[in-house]
Amino acid sequence: MxxxxxxxxxxxxxxxxxxxxxxxxxxxxxxxIIKTRFRKGWSQRYLAKKAKTTQAVISRVENMNVDSTVRLIRKIAVALGKRLEISFVFPA
Structure with a gap:
């Protein structure tokens, strides 16, 4: 897919x-996360292994079922070969 x-x-x-x-x-x-994971051809399980977490955690993040910590998002970003960047924007 x-x-x-x-x-x-x-x-x-x-x-x-x-x-x-x-x-x-x-x-x-x-x-x-999903876009980068798909581009790399990685499964949730493989990403979880690289990020030293579980497939269930990756699934919850991708399904928006959890307020992820910055620490977790950073671990996932690093596993994907990315750098986490956070910014504040003015409301529309």
């Missing part, structure tokens, strides 16, 4: 859109 197909499947679930509206920051984190 490719990234765009994955997202189409996710948007079929009405809860997914509701989570995006309620927690846009979780969505940004989830999409960044």
């Amino acid at each position: 490719i990234y765009s197909q994955y997202l189409k499947e996710r948007f079929k679930d009405p809860r997914f859109e509701k989570l995006i509206l309620e927690h846009p920051e979780r969505y940004q984190v989830a999409i960044a």
